[in-house]
Amino acid sequence: xxxxxxCFMIFIMLTAKSFAADNIVVIVPKKSPLTKLTLAQVKALYxxxxxxxxxxxxxxxxxxxxxxxxxKEFYEKVADMSxxxxxxxxxxxxxxxxxxxxVRDSGEDAAVLEALKNKGxxxxxxxxxxxxxxxxxxxxxxxxxK
Amino acid sequence: xSFWKCAGRYVLASAAVLSFGPLAEADPLEWRGFLTTxxxxxxxxxxxxxxxxxxxRVTEExxxxxxxxxxxxxxxxxxxxxxGRSGQADGAAKIDWAFVTxxxxxxxxxxxxxxKIPMWMISEYIDVGRLxxxxxxxEEVYGLFNLKSFTGASxxxxxxxxxxxxxxxPYGGDVVIESAPSDPDEYSKIRGSNMFGVSLNWDLQPxxxxxxxxxxxxxxxxxxxIQYGERNYEIYSVGFKADFDALMIMAEYVAxxxxxxxKFDDQANQLAxxxxxxxxxxxxxxxxxxxxxxxxxxxxxxYYATFAKNLGESFLVxxxxxxxxxxxxxxxxxxxxxxxxxxNYDINTDSVVKVEGKRVMxxxxxxxxxxxxxxxxxxxxxxxxxSLVF
Numbered sequence: 090x091x092x093x094x095x096c097f098m099i100f101i102m103l104t105a106k107s108f109a110a111d112n113i114v115v116i117v118p119k120k121s122p123l124t125k126l127t128l129a130q131v132k133a134l135y136x137x138x139x140x141x142x143x144x145x146x147x148x149x150x151x152x153x154x155x156x157x158x159x160x161k162e163f164y165e166k167v168a169d170m171s172x173x174x175x176x177x178x179x180x181x182x183x184x185x186x187x188x189x190x191x192v193r194d195s196g197e198d199a200a201v202l203e204a205l206k207n208k209g210x211x212x213x214x215x216x217x218x219x220x221x222x223x224x225x226x227x228x229x230x231x232x233x234x235k
Numbered sequence: 236x237s238f239w240k241c242a243g244r245y246v247l248a249s250a251a252v253l254s255f256g257p258l259a260e261a262d263p264l265e266w267r268g269f270l271t272t273x274x275x276x277x278x279x280x281x282x283x284x285x286x287x288x289x290x291x292r293v294t295e296e297x298x299x300x301x302x303x304x305x306x307x308x309x310x311x312x313x314x315x316x317x318x319g320r321s322g323q324a325d326g327a328a329k330i331d332w333a334f335v336t337x338x339x340x341x342x343x344x345x346x347x348x349x350x351k352i353p354m355w356m357i358s359e360y361i362d363v364g365r366l367x368x369x370x371x372x373x374e375e376v377y378g379l380f381n382l383k384s385f386t387g388a389s390x391x392x393x394x395x396x397x398x399x400x401x402x403x404x405p406y407g408g409d410v411v412i413e414s415a416p417s418d419p420d421e422y423s424k425i426r427g428s429n430m431f432g433v434s435l436n437w438d439l440q441p442x443x444x445x446x447x448x449x450x451x452x453x454x455x456x457x458x459x460x461i462q463y464g465e466r467n468y469e470i471y472s473v474g475f476k477a478d479f480d481a482l483m484i485m486a487e488y489v490a491x492x493x494x495x496x497x498k499f500d501d502q503a504n505q506l507a508x509x510x511x512x513x514x515x516x517x518x519x520x521x522x523x524x525x526x527x528x529x530x531x532x533x534x535x536x537x538y539y540a541t542f543a544k545n546l547g548e549s550f551l552v553x554x555x556x557x558x559x560x561x562x563x564x565x566x567x568x569x570x571x572x573x574x575x576x577x578x579n580y581d582i583n584t585d586s587v588v589k590v591e592g593k594r595v596m597x598x599x600x601x602x603x604x605x606x607x608x609x610x611x612x613x614x615x616x617x618x619x620x621x622s623l624v625f
Contacts, residue, residue: 129395129398133341133400136440138393138400138438139341139393140338140341141340141341144340144341145340147309155584168440169440169441170440170441170480171480172584173581173584174441174478174480176584176585177365177366177584180267180360180363180365180366180624181359181360181363181366183267183302183304184267184269184300184302184316184359184360184363184366184624185351185359185360186302186304186314186315186316186332186334186336186350186351186359187359189265189304189305189306189312189314190265190267190304
């Protein structure tokens, strides 16, 4: 019985860790004046409603490649949109001249962190597990709410 | 040159200078494009909606656009759209709109230049076929008054209301409409001056609602023989869209009013009286001018409702009912109703193939949107298109 319990606990710990590792976080370079954003602020930025993350602080919006899993997960959780809906929504914003298109950072998280490194006003999202102290980034919003 | 045209050119010239200045070095010029090509034909002997006949036409349905944006400074942004339609007489690409936007804060912005009139639900991207379900937007509403862009100023004030955003956009300026894009002449341009309007939008993703008002003074003297006079004209519209992942519902209603409808009665009566005393050659001309002045231009009402459902990842089926009541002459109206069924296939996120069949029904005393009174009171319009954004 103890063995079954132990296996169960190990399984829980492993899956819990994998869930934690899959959490998506919104990041900015450490030199950014931003410290914390709300879901509404993140949503407004990534739906092209504004270029101001908070009053007086404008950001350079970066986004992920539209074919990636993280793009799908991010828009589903932040805006309740499928990748197709998100793409069409952005096309409407761009083709109306209402908002400039976001900068598309292609590649994995490491490439995104590298692209943001020297851009004080940039903002993007990656998996939480990719953010280390060496990446010189700060987390301004976590999709799991922590 | 009007004030707005002059101001618009000054603003665009200033923006061009700014865009090559040192402030612009950090942000590159961003560009996107779109293309639509297709064909349409009908089973009616009478041409429908400016030339759709039994013979499939392609040229009028093909257009290519290029959309440019550039951040000039943190607060100033330049945007332009160049549009080429193969149906245009000269075939040349033209600046569809070009404006600079000043956005000092998240709550408000000011835009100057040639810009889209925020009248309809899809006004701002009406030429980008990838972004709406139909092959062409329902002509009962969107063809009622071909208002697309104006030169002037607009402002947007945004107010966050919980999860939703309310935005108010007043605007003003001048407008020119080309009434015969495939065969323009010196009289085919309709000019509207002293235009002002306001658009109120409420966005609560996935639901959005728009209400809009527009008023302008239109010069409807379209040549020596076609003189409707100068008229103040009002347009009201309200639209609703709910865009869920599997289902989309969209509806719009529009009404127009000619504020000077009775103003020309005396002049029309006088011309008719003069015709009674005129020679046999002059009388028909005077009577014709009198009839034009009596013709009703306002008083139109139109609406449509669209239901669209995704079938799997790639297919969308949509059904649209549309109706228009348009008084024209006492003898003949332009009323019609229609039912359209369409099927779209998304090749990928950026491109779509659409096929559509539309049954148009016209009352006895109406010519509907046919180019003349049709022989039958029902007709089918078929449309096929391919749209792409890149």
